[in-house]
Amino acid sequence: IAARFNHVYQRDVFELPEAVVNEHRQTILGLDGRKMSKSYQNTIPVFSTAKQLRKNVMKIVTNSQLPEEPKDCESCTVFSIYSAIAAADQVAQMRQRYQAGIGWGEAKQALYECLEALLQEPRQHYDSLIQDHASLDQLLAEGASRARAIAAPILAEVKRASGLVA
8 A cells, every 4th residue: 555655646655564574483373283363263362361371272282192202393383382482492492302202281381381471471461451441541542642643744745645635
């Protein structure tokens, strides 16, 4: 839309967006091993309770390898999600545990603990915002005001460029 508008009205009103892609992790696998998607109903809701988070992690589909058997990190949904959120040294340690033969329950527990450590504070902040409607309304109003201040000059330029205003 930005490129088309700039081309049609021969002005550089909009800055063209650039895609930001992490080459190492372009998609995250869902609970069933397919791409994580709400339409597949295979997501891990980030603001769910700790109990629900653990329940979702334990639902991740794995194979029937025995605990002592070495596991393939590259084809494992648990490892894929873990490597997307954990620090590099944690991922390296988990890779070694997979090669040594980690049990699926143990791997899922490690993933849960990593997710819980990552999400606990944001979940608490989210819960406090949701419970305090007055503060939430105030934050939304402040955000709208800041957005209007940024958007107003751009909208004025759009109107001038398109001839809607002289």
